[in-house]
Amino acid sequence: MPRIYFKTADQYVEFAEGEEVNVLRMAIRDGIDVPWQCASGNCGTDRLVVEEGAENLDPPRRRERARLGELVDEDYRLACQTYTRGDVTFSWDPDQVGLDDEPGDGGGSRTGWAGTG
């Protein structure tokens, strides 16, 4: 069964063989503490470094390319914009904020907003 390994949180999620899944959706579904804000490819809070498995990801589309700019060439992807069909490993800076925000200006992540309890 393919799996997404969220290395910084040391947690992974598995999904069915043959499926393509959205990375941020899977993180939210399983309560994994990936930073994110808008989930629309605007803020860049959910940028992740692809450590392994880039060949299993769909190519970035216009919105993601525009937001990440040169970071696309440095193995970054936006979790909200990225689908995977196989094993992949991601890491991130747990304190990161949106690409247009400064740390501490209220642009930080919005994780764990609605756990299923």
Next chain:
Amino acid sequence: MAELMSSSEFRVALEQAFSGTMAKDASFSRAWATGKLHKQHFVHWATNHYHYIGPFGDYLGLMYANTPDHARDAKDFLLQNMYEEELSDDRHTDLLIRFAEACGGTRAYVQDRNNAMPFAKGMQGWMYYVSGRENFVVSSAALIVGLESQVPSIYRTQYPTLINKYGFSEWEAEFFDLHITSDEIHGERGYQIVLKYADTPELQQRCLHYVREAADMRFAYTKALYETYVQPDLGPWVEEDEREPALVG
């Protein structure tokens, strides 16, 4: 009498509630994904879609008013969903009109309610009814799990066809690209709300009922798009592998 399901059991039940009648499998969606439609058909689609989802902020606002203060996370989600529909970036209905214009339509045509099918008006009325009259967790199940969470599965098959077969630019087709990803997250957050707040057997069953009804509504609406606008041009829909050999290819 139904018993309270665990969170994981309830999630499976919600997913199964609409798995047989997903709009991606309706004739209009299949004709789109397989490149059979003409650009004029897309104008009709955009016009009807405008009247179906154009008031989405209204629906969410009604749900917001029906959500109790103790469900603060649910209220925040609805408010953010409204903001994203209308203000966070390009207004979603403007992206829809941008696509219609790329197909030869006009803003005035799309926005004219007289150009929408009765099915689209019925869909709109149903959404106003559910969002205004139902418990917030039930309306979340209906509109967000039953309808919004289906969107990525529909557009992920249609978007590549728009780019690769019809030659639309990514800018012209941005409405679809945006919703493929944003509705993944909206849909998932809808699930989280429903799983958390449907805390009685009765509420769980009512959520399942409305998810089924939402899927049926969207499937019937999508099928009607084909029958109204495409069938007069292309005949009744037949899947490629079910066609007579002479008709294929």
